[in-house]
Amino acid sequence: MAQKPSIPKGTRDFGPVETARRGYIFSTIRSVFELFGFAPIETPSIENLSTLMGKYGEEGDKLLFKILNSGEWARALESETVTADASARLTSKVSEKGLRYDLTVPFARFVVQHRNELTLPFKRYQIQPVWRADRPQKGRYREFYQCDADMVGSDSLINEVELLQMIDEVFARLGIRITIKLNNRKVLAGIAETIGEPDRLTDITVAIDKIDKIGLDNVRAELIERGLTDSAVERLVPFLTISGDTGERLAALRDALAGSETGLLGVAELQMVIDTVTNLGMRADVELDVSLARGLNYYTGTIIEVKARDVEIGSISGGGRYDNLTGVFGMPGLSGVGISFGADRIYDVLTALDLFPADVTPAPTVMFANFGEKEARAAMGMMKQLRAAGIPCEIYPDAAKMKKQMAYADSRHIPYVAIVGESEAAEGKLTLKDMTTGTQTLLTPAEAVNITK
Numbered sequence: 086m087a088q089k090p091s092i093p094k095g096t097r098d099f100g101p102v103e104t105a106r107r108g109y110i111f112s113t114i115r116s117v118f119e120l121f122g123f124a125p126i127e128t129p130s131i132e133n134l135s136t137l138m139g140k141y142g143e144e145g146d147k148l149l150f151k152i153l154n155s156g157e158w159a160r161a162l163e164s165e166t167v168t169a170d171a172s173a174r175l176t177s178k179v180s181e182k183g184l185r186y187d188l189t190v191p192f193a194r195f196v197v198q199h200r201n202e203l204t205l206p207f208k209r210y211q212i213q214p215v216w217r218a219d220r221p222q223k224g225r226y227r228e229f230y231q232c233d234a235d236m237v238g239s240d241s242l243i244n245e246v247e248l249l250q251m252i253d254e255v256f257a258r259l260g261i262r263i264t265i266k267l268n269n270r271k272v273l274a275g276i277a278e279t280i281g282e283p284d285r286l287t288d289i290t291v292a293i294d295k296i297d298k299i300g301l302d303n304v305r306a307e308l309i310e311r312g313l314t315d316s317a318v319e320r321l322v323p324f325l326t327i328s329g330d331t332g333e334r335l336a337a338l339r340d341a342l343a344g345s346e347t348g349l350l351g352v353a354e355l356q357m358v359i360d361t362v363t364n365l366g367m368r369a370d371v372e373l374d375v376s377l378a379r380g381l382n383y384y385t386g387t388i389i390e391v392k393a394r395d396v397e398i399g400s401i402s403g404g405g406r407y408d409n410l411t412g413v414f415g416m417p418g419l420s421g422v423g424i425s426f427g428a429d430r431i432y433d434v435l436t437a438l439d440l441f442p443a444d445v446t447p448a449p450t451v452m453f454a455n456f457g458e459k460e461a462r463a464a465m466g467m468m469k470q471l472r473a474a475g476i477p478c479e480i481y482p483d484a485a486k487m488k489k490q491m492a493y494a495d496s497r498h499i500p501y502v503a504i505v506g507e508s509e510a511a512e513g514k515l516t517l518k519d520m521t522t523g524t525q526t527l528l529t530p531a532e533a534v535n536i537t538k
Contacts, residue, residue, distance in 0.1 A: 095219070095227025101447040103432075107230075109445045110259070110428050110435070111212055114232045117255045118210035121247060123234050126209045128191040134183045140190045140383065140413065142287075148217045150227075151180040184216035188233040189383075189407075189423060196237055197414040205238030205419075212428075225399070226429055235423030237411070242354060244422045245387045245406065246361045252391055252402055252424060253362075253369045259431065260440045262394040263401070264370040268377035269355050270384050270405070272338065275348015276375075279341065280320040282313055289313070290378035293325060297376075301325065325376050331359060334373045351386070358387060370394070383407045389424060393434045401430045450537050451478040452494045453503045453515075454487065463510035464503065470530040476537050478503070494520060501537055 092098065099107060115125075131152060138146055185191050188211045196203065212232045219225055234251065236244045249265060256263045270290075277286045288311040296304050301322070308318050327337045335356055342348030355373060362371060369391075379388045386406030393401055404424030411419045435441050451471060453464040464480055471478050481490045494502050504516040509527070517533050518525045528536070 093227065095221035095225075097226065097228075105447040106435070106441050106445055107428065107432060109441065110431055111230075111232065113258050114255055114426055114428075115210070115212060117251055117258065118232075118234050120254070121208075121234075121251050123208045123210040123236075126192075126195065126211055127213060128185070128188070128195055128211070130184060130214070131182050132185050132191055132194070134181055136194050136414075137183050137186060137190060141186055145186060148219055149186055150184040150216045150218050152182045152184065153180055154178075154182075186217055187215050188213060188231050188425065189235065192233070192235055192423075193411045193421075194414055196419070197411050197416045200416060206236055207238055208234070208236045210234040223398075230428040232426040232428055233423055235421055237419055237421035240420045242357050242361075242387075245358045245389075246365070248389070248404065248422065248424045249358070249362050249367070249371070250365065252389070253367050255402075255426065256391070257368050259435065261401075261431070261434055261438070262369075264372060264392045264394055265367075266372055266374040266377050266390045266392065267355060267359065268374055268388050269351035269386055270378075270388060271347050271351025271354065271386060272342070272375070273351075273378060275342045275345035275351060276321065276324050278345045278347065280317045282317050285311070285313060285317075289321070293321075293376045294378035296325065327375055331371070331373045334375070335359070338373075338375065354386060379403060379405060383409065385409060387422065396434045396437045398430055398433060400427070401434060402426045446498060448497045448499050449477040449479045450499070451476060451501045451503050451517075451533070452490075452497075452499045453478065453480040453505060454490050455481040455484045456504075456506050457484045460505050460507065460510055463513075464505040464515075467503070467505065467515055467530045467533075471534060471537070474534040474538065476534060503533065 118125075134149070134151065137149055141148075192209065192211065196207065210233060212230065214228055214230050216228050219227060221227060234248065236247075252263070252265060273290055274283070274286055277283050277289055282289065289308065292304050292307045292311060295307070299307075304325075305318050305322070308321070309315065313321075324338075324341060327334050327341075329337065335352060339349065339352050342352060359371060359373070374390075377388060377390055379390065384405040385408040388405035389403055390400045391402035402424060404422070406420070406422040408420045409417070411417070411421070451468075453468055455461050455464070461480060461484070468478050468480060481493060491502065500520055502518045502520060504518060504525075506516075509515050514527055514529055515533060516525050516527050517536065526536075
């Protein structure tokens with residue numbers, strides 16, 4: 086007996102309805118990207134491992150999908166023994182390429198590689214799949230789409246303001262109520278300085294980024310486990326428990342970081358961004374979250390995370406400022422800032438809240454019934470007129486019983502069925518049945534266009 090086919094864990098098939106709904110998400114995001122002046126690019130699914138490795142931290146490197154070299158790669162191993170200790174050394178001999186982990190690092194590679202062709206500042210958007218060898222769970226997949234927008238070549242905080250407005254516009258169009266959380270890596274660096282642990286910034290950010298998941302007590306335990314002293318952890322806790330509205334939190338941070346030039350610079354950047362978007366008007370809630378760290382090591386300034394207010398799920402968008410990413414590819418000093426929308430989680434939120442528009446469907450507007458060869462020819466002539474007017478339509482391919490044809494139209498939620506029998510064909514008309522009301526009207530093709538368009 087043949088084995089039942091399956092797909093790898095963490096991946097999914099998408100049927101016509103899911104694909105149409107995903108297309109709605111992509112087109113909504115794309116339209117906002119272009120509204121703000123971003124231009125599209127695409128990069129390969131496969132990148133050299135030398136491009137990807139070392140850009141996401143130790144944990145990120147472990148989640149890279151590596152591609153086995155083609156040809157007789159085993160000969161390159163010679164007499165090497167494949168053991169756990171030797172696995173890292175053997176990777177380069179077995180695999181030289183990998184699937185991209187995100188769109189930001191490939192974008193940095195793109196900018197450096199095409200630097201002579203680009204006009205700076207350069208604003209690009211990219212909507213493509215990425216892959217991570219993560220443990221599959223609800224809202225977390227091994228293959229998923231990212232929808233990124235980045236600007237490089239400008240230090241201006243106007244770019245952060247523009248990105249926040251884009252986030253606000255995308256989710257307003259989708260009908261999702263959101264909270265935008267903001268922080269700044271300079272603030273986190275200032276906190277590390279203030280508590281006497283300036284060299285422990287990575288340990289601190291990795292731990293406090295989990296506070297919503299594991300709670301403050303477990304974060305304290307993890308920080309001590311990572312080597313911070315008890316006194317340093319106790320000095321850190323007040324920063325993580327700052328309360329009040331955003332203005333009061335900024336004031337408290339400014340006082341607490343009075344001895345850190347870096348920290349105060351981060352507070353000033355946050356103040357400018359928050360004041361500007363507030364004055365411009367935002368439908369989303371915008372709040373300062375001192376515990377927001379985002380795990381990726383390349384962020385250097387503003388960091389952004391977006392949460393859906395009406396569904397319990399992880400972040401549905403995020404991003405931030407990165408000043409040094411292109412430096413690893415030989416182009417130092419080029420600042421960038423960007424955001425990424427998680428299309429798969431957005432899909433889950435729209436599904437949970439029943440927010441997909443009713444007309445987001447792969448079905449045509451009109452199905453022509455088939456009564457035989459002569460009638461079908463007449464129907465296809467009328468279909469050509471409807472299609473020329475932009476009306477999606479199809480003809481049932483077989484002259485089956487009417488009940489079967491109607492059941493097909495009903496199962497696909499086709500709103501209209503056109504009946505072209507012998508008498509209709511003779512008059513050059515069609516009988517249009519509204520599948521919702523059941524009413525039938527004899528019409529010319531032009532009149533049918535006006536009703537169905």
